[in-house]
Amino acid sequence: MPSPSARDGQSSAPEVLRAAYFDGERADRQEVMLRLPPEGIGFSTAEGESVFWPRGDVHRVAGPDDRLILACGEARARLQLHDREARQALLRHLGALRGARESARDNRRVVFWLIAATISILVCAFLLIPLVAGRVAPLVPAGAEIRLGNAVDRALRDHLDLVTCEAGPGTEALASLTRQLSELHELHVDPQVTIVARNEVNALALPGGRIYVFDGLLRVVDGPDALAGVIAHEIGHVAHRDGLRNLIQAGGTGFLLGLLFGDFVGGGVMGTLVQTSLMASYSRRQELAADRFAAQSLHALGRPIHPFAGFLLDLDDEGGGFLATHPMGEERESAIRQRDPQANHAGESRAEASRALLTQAEWADLREICGTGARDPGA
Amino acid sequence: MAQGRPAVSDTHDASAMAVTNAQAGVTFTGKRAAFAGLLARGSLLTLPTLGLYRFWLVTDIRRHLYGNTLIAGEPLEYAGRGGELLRGFLIGMAVLIPINLLLTLLGLTSFGNSGALLAPIFVGLMMLQHFAQFRTFAYRVTRTRYRGIAGSLDADFGGYLTRRLGWDSAAVLSLGLAIPFRRAALDRYLIGNCRLGDQKAQFTGSGWGLAWRVYFGWAITLLVWLVIAVLSVPLLASLIAADAPELDELREVMTGSVLWIIATVVVGFTFYAVYVAIWQRWRLNHLSFGTTRFVSALRARQVVGCYLRFGLSVLAVLFCVLALATVGSVILTDHYPEESLAVLGTWEDPTMLRNAIMIGSILLMLTLIGAARRYFVERGVWLAVTSTLSVAQPQALIERLRYSEPRSAGAGEGLADAFTLGP
Structure with missing residues (x-):
């Protein structure tokens, strides 16, 4: 559900999105409001601590189809978005960055090296x-x-x-x-x-x-x-x-x-x-x-x-x-x-x-x- | 508007707590098509890399299975990586290559009279295998996360090895009757030493509790098979008595050793599937974190069904490949006898191309069978286990659960992949 504080209705992506946050220290779920500045994702935790995830480090984590799960680098914390529109907005926001495309490139690199290794073993x-x-x-x-x-x-x-x-x-x-x-x-x-x-x-x-x-x-x-x-x-x-x-x-x-x-x-x-x-x-x-x-x-x-x-x-x-x-x-x-x-x-x-x-x-x-x-x- | 500002979830979930506190289901949301898709992609890449891609395929599969398993509304997460498995495999190889080389040389040079050397090598390999199995368990536990909190294992290999060696001997000496007791002792040690974050798992399963269920399950299985055997006797007898010449080949198969082999394999797999079902249900039912308990209603027939579907798919693969090969060779020898002889050679005098085709089709067959196993057994059993599982009072655990530094970091499954163990 897009936040009511979005500045101009439907034309641009809403700037504040509702998400669930797991901080990696405790197991309970916190409701957070994501801000989408151009450099990444920012939000405040329930304790009032301000968190910022730079766009380049944010990546997707496998999960059920009904939600988008995000992580930042190697950290244990996770963000979850359930609302379909919010998910699309966030993916659009991250799209130019390390999204699904990046991991596909990683995968291609792995496959390339594996095939190279296979050829060298066959030559041997x-x-x-x-x-x-x-x-x-x-x-x-x-x-x-x-x-x-x-x-x-x-x-x-x-x-x-x-x-x-x-x-x-x-x-x-x-x-x-x-x-x-x-x-x-x-x-x-x-x-x-x-x-x-x-x-x-x-x-x-x-x-x-x-x-x-x-x-x-x-x-x-x-x-x-x-x-x-x-x-x-x-x-x-x-x-x-x-x-x-x-x-x-x-x-x-x-x-x-x-x-x-x-x-x-x-x-x-x-x-x-x-x-x-x-x-x-x-x-x-x-x-x-x-x-x-x-x-x-x-x-x-x-x-x-x-x-x-x-x-x-x-x-x-x-x-x-x-x-x-x-x-x-x-x-x-x-x-x-x-x-x-x-x-x-x-x-x-x-x-x-x-x-x-x-x-x-x-x-x-x-x-x-x-x-x-x-x-x-x-x- | 109250939802507009950041809210502390506990107040928000207060009404839901009453429901979740009683009993929350575990659901599996993975789609068949999604699993088949990643399996197809992984298998296609595994073939040209002569199997090396399997580490990434296994990782993808686990991510899918874990990520679609929701406990009290939140999914598990698999945090392992393909590169970790490959590194473990390479370390395992570094240990195994010298041993394998030594065994090969021993076998070639001084055939029969190397028993004195073979015994210690055999014992060494067995130890390595135990170590591999222990590492596999530790790796999976440490790579499992729930609500951002990772599992960890406080057990050590020394403790596992002494129990393992003792109970393995007991299982052999008792002709297999001690298998449930062995399993129970190992589970008590391994599962009882698991942690999720700072919460230690409690495991209360006893050997007798598993044993009587397993014996009972096996007895019922035996009974079912005996009834089937007795009912099929008249069919077999009529087949043998019938003097239809076109049935000769079938009769030869049915009365020969093939029948016994097939029967043994089928009955053996059923016993195994029944054992797996009983064991999984028993171990989940005895796992708890304080007041949070797991309750499994897994039925043996669900797991037997998985293995049955796998067996049928293997038969289908074999049939298709054989049929394709037969049709292909008939067409070639009938229509292009000279050309096919020149390009492929004969069975006794094969060309490189024929050898390549042979090896290629065997690889293809193994790949298809592997994919069938992953689909029907790996996914099937996971689905059966998770969809019959529920958790009593999950909220109690969730409220207490905190991150805690894991004791064993775990750097890959190591030797396990060299032995390709586990599901």
Whole structure:
């Protein structure tokens, strides 16, 4: 209700408004009359004390729709206006100053900085951590890498329900093939190749030198040379410590995003998601490097490269993938052939001269390592 | 004309006092649309900031809920700030990062044989969690104001921790039966040490008083669920017996472990909701400031309804997202098989875009579920509690109430946000 002492009726804002005042010292409500000088709000309390709130410090406080609640700076005192016209008059009076608009600007600033922080965290997660992982991986001692590999192996066995085939004469053939391939290089860990009783055409290398070749792949490759190429490729990942690097990267990214999401549960969810999406694939560069490693190994043993290259090409045609993390068959095949141009002519003849990696009998044993050929070879 | 000059309110309110002295209602004036609006805005900003905006969203929500709760005609005020919560979160992170790092390294390097080290870390984390919960309570009390007078807490963490550790062990040893006694002991300590200005709160709730209500509520809930289970047996049986092949999948779900999981979750949530309702009513009914008492008429079914609506909305969100994903992938693979393969890759061989879509939709889903929880549970329970609450003789408190320097200043919820605790 506008005060009767307003000077000129409706045309200008009333100069005196009725309000309720809580002084922050006592809980009871005082009726006060607000004066609206241009610099702010002034009024006298019930005790006769004169109070002045400068316009710049006055701000709104959240409350019910039927009233306007005002505060001044950090002080505890509050003013309440119930009358609709008085509220509008006061808001008009304060409108140019620190009203709702000012707090909206504060809010925009907060949002701006939050988005900037988010972008910087994402940059860290997806650019900086891979960079750091690349630098840190070579510094990890071999012993730690092996322990890490064992942990990953345990998780993998639980997760994939892996059954390894470690009986029969095929084991010796596999050990011989592995020995021939790993003797070529100075490796920081000993590669251990194991055949897994699964039908997928797949092979994978864990940190610490453990390599799994799936039985499905064993049944698809043409001969010992192609299989040697596959194993040499995985040894290449081990030599380059790709698995370790990806693990550090995934762990770091997951850890960072976990922090961002704050809670351990949400962070865990996001971390696992990122981890699986990162762990699922080696980068294109890592693949090509491992292919080069395999080509060099085969070349050093004096064996032809075309069975391995052909195997990569076949995979591409099937549309599936050698672990599905080994795409781009054609690109890789031509890269290998370019890498080693003599392979096509001089290499061929030398290959004929060099000793085969496995005898016919050993190869037959190896192919049957997971039991008799009950399974469809093409599966 | 008498109203024209500044008047002392006490004479003005003299006639109203007779009314308020008897019993004054607590009313909640918040509009659904206003709450939904601030929730939508906050959720939209929380998504691109990967959750960092949540501190400001929580602050907005509390301002709305407190500011629209009127006790004897005057609203509560929430004086907390988003920046305070963020600072608390950062402090919490500074403590948790080294611990988390240590745990990660332990887990990776020496898997099974680090039990000796894990135990103290676990105990340490538990202590931190207790501290976080204590700080949360203290923060909210100190940020609550009524008629310009702020609340404060005289309890200290040491006193809370000894009670907490003792009663937690008792609750575990008694297989959960001691939960009401534990709650009562903690409330007696925490609420009994609250102040509003210079007025100390009195809390007279006893363990038995809560316990028999909770046991009784749980017994009734159990009975209701048993009746529902018995009534649904013929339905299940007929479903299993029916030889309609199109029901095969449904039958598989109904007879498998999924049924048990769903049933456990639903029954578990009902028990929790019943407990919350009984506990809130009990704690408010035993809170007083001298002759000023709170009287709550909260019904369990009101709180159960909140959780039920939340559960249904979660189901709706899941259904919508799954339906959208299915329709989208069917359209893509039917009409643009090559293009979608090139852009998205396959399930086994995903491209970055597919991963981004996956992560994005999971984030969206979590955001929607979070918003549903805030709307149905946070707002719903607040509304149920405040609209069934009244205060006897509020004027007695208001006349005595004076400002007093708070003992614990409180600088944010600290670790609490790192653990995301509390409502």
